[in-house]
Amino acid sequence: MDIPKRMKAAVLYGFNDVRVEERDVPSPGPDEALVKVNACGICGTDIKVITHGLPNQPPFGDFIIGHEYAGTVAALGDTVDEFQIGDRVTVEIHKGCGRCKNCIMGHYTACLNYGNIGKGHRANGFTANGGFAEYAVNHVNTLYKLPDNISFDESTTITTAGTCIYGIDMAGGYIPGDTVAVLGPGPIGLMSVQLCKALGAGKVILTGTRDERLELGKKLGADYVVDVRREKAVEKVMELTDGLGADLVLEAAGGDTALQEALEMTRKGGKISILAFYKGPITADISIAVRNGINIYTVRGEGRMSVGRSLSLMAQGKITGKPLITHTFPVEEVNEALKTFAERIGGAMKVVVHP
Ligand SMILES: [Zn+2]
Ligand SMILES: [Zn+2]
Numbered sequence: 001m002d003i004p005k006r007m008k009a010a011v012l013y014g015f016n017d018v019r020v021e022e023r024d025v026p027s028p029g030p031d032e033a034l035v036k037v038n039a040c041g042i043c044g045t046d047i048k049v050i051t052h053g054l055p056n057q058p059p060f061g062d063f064i065i066g067h068e069y070a071g072t073v074a075a076l077g078d079t080v081d082e083f084q085i086g087d088r089v090t091v092e093i094h095k096g097c098g099r100c101k102n103c104i105m106g107h108y109t110a111c112l113n114y115g116n117i118g119k120g121h122r123a124n125g126f127t128a129n130g131g132f133a134e135y136a137v138n139h140v141n142t143l144y145k146l147p148d149n150i151s152f153d154e155s156t157t158i159t160t161a162g163t164c165i166y167g168i169d170m171a172g173g174y175i176p177g178d179t180v181a182v183l184g185p186g187p188i189g190l191m192s193v194q195l196c197k198a199l200g201a202g203k204v205i206l207t208g209t210r211d212e213r214l215e216l217g218k219k220l221g222a223d224y225v226v227d228v229r230r231e232k233a234v235e236k237v238m239e240l241t242d243g244l245g246a247d248l249v250l251e252a253a254g255g256d257t258a259l260q261e262a263l264e265m266t267r268k269g270g271k272i273s274i275l276a277f278y279k280g281p282i283t284a285d286i287s288i289a290v291r292n293g294i295n296i297y298t299v300r301g302e303g304r305m306s307v308g309r310s311l312s313l314m315a316q317g318k319i320t321g322k323p324l325i326t327h328t329f330p331v332e333e334v335n336e337a338l339k340t341f342a343e344r345i346g347g348a349m350k351v352v353v354h355p
Contacts, residue, residue: 041156056115067125157321162302184253
């Protein structure tokens with residue numbers, strides 16, 4: 001494959017200052033591959049990176065952002081025989097150090113050496129360069145071969161699906177026949193609905209505020225949708241479960257009252273898995289959980305190879321990312337793309353950038 005010396009890349013110069021510039025094409029280390037990026041999605045975490053930053057970010061002026069990307073293998077490091085040049089691949093964000101207790105146990109999104117590049121940790125688009133560029137370098141651990149029936153664009157939603165799978169997995173993974181309430185009809189919530197149905201849920205109840213998203217939730221398999229502007233989510237879930245509450249609540253809303261609602265709508269002995277990040281501290285009566293034997297789980301991103309497992313489900317048609325993608329932009333218009341996503345212009349949900 002002909003690899004140029006220079007490439008276009010979206011570089012973070014300061015908070016709310018993203019510039020598309022020419023950069024050197026990186027070269028892969030021994031365990032890495034060079035990926036020619038075909039598509040890179042925008043997610044809420046990108047907006048956090050741009051507006052106020054995350055810990056261990058590379059310095060302004062050097063940092064190429066973007067973490068949900070897919071492309072074609074263009075060059076291989078010396079030791080790499082897992083992939084070939086020309087392979088279509090999608091990426092996961094977190095490459096753990098591989099030497100700490102959490103990494104060894106598969107929980108590499110909670111790597112104890114998070115941000116320590118010297119010890120082998122990387123999170124492309126967070127602590128290392130990412131995918132709003134024509135080329136990116138990835139460790140082999142973060143690459144997955146893309147099945148033929150999944151497009152580059154669709155595969156940018158795979159870390160979204162991976163996060164949901166990881167959240168379900170950590171909560172014990174027991175779904176068949178159970179009632180699951182999903183709070184928040186954003187990309188994570190809508191993916192969760194599909195996954196719970198694919199995993200044999202009895203009833204899936206989706207709650208939220210936006211009509212189009214709730215409507216889409218129904219199309220993607222939610223048995224009931226609750227518009228919380230018109231109905232009380234807790235009351236409705238209790239009504240639909242004969243007063244018992246949901247067996248599992250997936251909290252993907254992240255609002256101030258979401259955890260309290262989750263506590264009130266979970267069955268005694270049930271589980272809550274928190275997939276959302278909150279803007280700041282929130283108040284919730286945790287005694288409800290203690291009194292009712294409710295266990296609360298959290299996940300950060302997509303550990304335990306959840307991206308690979310999600311790809312398998314996507315290839316089988318059990319989940320789809322296509323309806324989540326509402327807009328695409330060329331990388332030169334990355335600022336327009338970010339604005340469209342952040343302000344939800346034109347009902348934007350997942351916005352994909354093409355380098
Ligand atoms: Zn993301
Ligand atoms: Zn680690």
